[in-house]
Amino acid sequence: MYHQVDETPARGTPMRGLVVSPAAFARQMATLRAVGLKGLSMRDLLPYLTQKKSGPVVGITFDDGYENNLRCALPVLRRFGFSATCYAVADRVGQINDWDKALGVPQVPLMTAEQMQAWIDAGQEIGSHTLTHCDLTTLDLAGQRREVAASREKLNRLVRQPGGVRNFCYPYGALNQQSVVCVQESGYETATTTVRGRVSVADRMHLLTLPRILVSRTTTCAHLLLKCLTAYEDRRRVDLAWRSAE
Numbered sequence: 001m002y003h004q005v006d007e008t009p010a011r012g013t014p015m016r017g018l019v020v021s022p023a024a025f026a027r028q029m030a031t032l033r034a035v036g037l038k039g040l041s042m043r044d045l046l047p048y049l050t051q052k053k054s055g056p057v058v059g060i061t062f063d064d065g066y067e068n069n070l071r072c073a074l075p076v077l078r079r080f081g082f083s084a085t086c087y088a089v090a091d092r093v094g095q096i097n098d099w100d101k102a103l104g105v106p107q108v109p110l111m112t113a114e115q116m117q118a119w120i121d122a123g124q125e126i127g128s129h130t131l132t133h134c135d136l137t138t139l140d141l142a143g144q145r146r147e148v149a150a151s152r153e154k155l156n157r158l159v160r161q162p163g164g165v166r167n168f169c170y171p172y173g174a175l176n177q178q179s180v181v182c183v184q185e186s187g188y189e190t191a192t193t194t195v196r197g198r199v200s201v202a203d204r205m206h207l208l209t210l211p212r213i214l215v216s217r218t219t220t221c222a223h224l225l226l227k228c229l230t231a232y233e234d235r236r237r238v239d240l241a242w243r244s245a246e
């Protein structure tokens, strides 16, 4: 789980930890490659999640749809032959991350429809991150349904992608059982949370509440390997209390 890839903001900048430098990102991708792991978008990862394929793979996701993903991460992904999923906020395409404004997070550009198309045309994937980057748990069922379903429809109108928009990510990792129902009804194939951990065999039954591993500004390559190759993250996992009822 990445967010922004760009030069490090000044010390004291809120959420600075979610900006990984292009040099660090390149080192991380090289490290994955060096241990034989292939980075894949959620679309390309799906056959592995459903056990139709097996092999040393890791999913790569970017939340929010920042323009810096196209500018700074794409050249690196291409160099390594990796794919990744970028989750776009459908009503903020070509705008800025205004949902973070109250926290003092720098307002930076989000990809335009043309830039998302360039991302797709370079072999990458666009997924949905709702219409407005809302906390779904604050909405009633109709509100959640709109954010989840209408964002997919809108992104499908904005970009041309083989198979359309198929994968979803819950903003703030906030979800309840209704959110999962909405994601299922809308026809998404996978949805990612901020639950820490690697996807286990049991998670393959729960493709709409997948765990992830956060990579931040301070994640070293050694740390990344620890997170990807050992039970380091799994031990820190705190599951959604209601998930067994899915």
Ligand SMILES: [Zn+2]
Residues within 6 Å of the ligand: 063, 064, 129, 133, 171, 172
């Ligand atoms: Zn987000």
